Amino acid sequence: MSYEMIAIVMFxxxxxxxxxxxxxxxxxxxxxxxxxxxxxxxxGVDVPFSAAMKLMKWYPMLTLPMFIxxxxxxxxxxxxxxxxxxxxxxxxxxxGGLAIGTIGLMVLISAMNGLxxxxxxxxxxxxxxELLKRKYDKIMVTxxxxxxxxxxxxxxxxxxxxxxxxxxxxxxxxxxxxxxxPGLMMAAMFIIYIYIRCRINPELGPALPEDERxxxxxxxxxxxxxxVLPLVIFASMMVPFVNGWTSLVESSAIGAxxxxxxxxxKGRMTKDVFETSVKQTLGISCMFMWIILAALGFGAIFDxxxxxxxxxxxxxxxxxxxxxxxxxxMQLSFIVMGTFLDDTAMLxxxxxxxxxxxxxxxxxxxxxxxxxxxxxxxxxxxxPFGYNLFLMRAMAPPEIxxxxxxxxxVPFVLLMVLALALVMIIPDIAMWLPxxxxxN
Numbered sequence: 001m002s003y004e005m006i007a008i009v010m011f012x013x014x015x016x017x018x019x020x021x022x023x024x025x026x027x028x029x030x031x032x033x034x035x036x037x038x039x040x041x042x043x044g045v046d047v048p049f050s051a052a053m054k055l056m057k058w059y060p061m062l063t064l065p066m067f068i069x070x071x072x073x074x075x076x077x078x079x080x081x082x083x084x085x086x087x088x089x090x091x092x093x094x095x096g097g098l099a100i101g102t103i104g105l106m107v108l109i110s111a112m113n114g115l116x117x118x119x120x121x122x123x124x125x126x127x128x129x130e131l132l133k134r135k136y137d138k139i140m141v142t143x144x145x146x147x148x149x150x151x152x153x154x155x156x157x158x159x160x161x162x163x164x165x166x167x168x169x170x171x172x173x174x175x176x177x178x179x180x181x182p183g184l185m186m187a188a189m190f191i192i193y194i195y196i197r198c199r200i201n202p203e204l205g206p207a208l209p210e211d212e213r214x215x216x217x218x219x220x221x222x223x224x225x226x227x228v229l230p231l232v233i234f235a236s237m238m239v240p241f242v243n244g245w246t247s248l249v250e251s252s253a254i255g256a257x258x259x260x261x262x263x264x265x266k267g268r269m270t271k272d273v274f275e276t277s278v279k280q281t282l283g284i285s286c287m288f289m290w291i292i293l294a295a296l297g298f299g300a301i302f303d304x305x306x307x308x309x310x311x312x313x314x315x316x317x318x319x320x321x322x323x324x325x326x327x328x329x330m331q332l333s334f335i336v337m338g339t340f341l342d343d344t345a346m347l348x349x350x351x352x353x354x355x356x357x358x359x360x361x362x363x364x365x366x367x368x369x370x371x372x373x374x375x376x377x378x379x380x381x382x383x384p385f386g387y388n389l390f391l392m393r394a395m396a397p398p399e400i401x402x403x404x405x406x407x408x409x410v411p412f413v414l415l416m417v418l419a420l421a422l423v424m425i426i427p428d429i430a431m432w433l434p435x436x437x438x439x440n
Contacts, residue, residue, distance in 0.1 A: 007353075010035050010301075025287075029294035032301045039301075050300070061166065061292075065285040066252035067157045070259040072277040074230060075109075077268035086223040088130065088208075089215050096198030096205030099136060099144045102127045103190050106148030108230050110155035110183070120149035120388065124395035137204040138400055140197070143408030146388045147190055147416075150377040155183040156238070157255070160347070160376070163288060164369045167295055167351045172248055173241060175369050177434040182370055185429065186419045193415060233258045242437055295351055323361040327371075330354055331420070334375040335382055346376060367423075370430040374420045381409040381416075 010031055017027035036046075087101025094100065106123060123145040131141040153160040156176035165172040198205035237255035240246040246254065263269040321329075330350075337346045358368045380388040383406050392405050423429050 025290040025294040028298045032298035062249045063252040066256040069281040070256045072280045073259040076273045077263040096194045099194045103148045110152040139408045143412050147412035154179045154373050168355045174434040178430045189415045331375045335379045378416045
């Protein structure tokens, strides 16, 4: 059997297992171990095992539980509520101001948590009821929540980019910095769209009534200080790291400790908050650990086959496709997979093939990490089975139906596609900041 056929059998077997409801790490790990045994005998099991042991020696892995704990402490202690109150008061007088403030809230939540699910939960439970109560258009604000929450996997400290860094063996710090400008650019595009649309049609996002605008200057400043707190925590973590004063792991520990201390000083670190944060951190960290172990084992078998070179030759020599055509096809495959898989599953399924192939084609793996993340954001919101669509359906009030949710994402998906195209055409949008900090 040729190497190409072996690769096809491995991927098809893995996909069949996933469709039958098997755990992602179980399907990937089983296929890798079974392929090793069938190809090289009992000793073949040592290949994925040896690759998995690399993870135990990968010191930056300690950052994952730190960042996850930091995010849960900030969200469970209701510091995010203070953020929305700040945006409510400061942005309310502007047409569409609360929707614009919601995008700002999502950016800050992303900087606190690094997971899109957290942004979706907070947006759907805090922002959405307030927006609907103030007669905002339900279709527009549903799209705002979904689009804003997707920023969580691009704006640092993105947990998805940490996972990509582990699998692609790229520096986490450079990936984070590469996501900053595209993430802020996308947020700015959302804000501009909301502002223009509400200027054209004020009924979509009316300004706050006069009685709600009458807030004292002292109260405004108090809310501003509360809203700045997450930025202070983020700066306490990122500034020492970017300047080289601390390692990535040390910075993550600073962020987790700063969030914990902030919750204690505000009197919100109760026993329930602490227990929930620790349990959620343990559960998500273990899930990521198993998935990465399985991906590394599968990738070791795939590398051992030389399948990447074979597939590259198939595309470039036999099918005569250009590197850019291959790259675009890869991005389209992410959108298709995103209709039934989450970002982590997509990454670990295709990383053994895509990451080495991108490197072979001559593209920068840091830049490609940003492309993957933006494409994942698009896939999250693409019908019929986008991940964010069903999260929103589960959290939205009864008056928002599935058809409303599908309609709401159209303009925001188009803006994301535009952002993806800009980053592909102008790589410096992503690479300028890491190149400036770390040098070319």
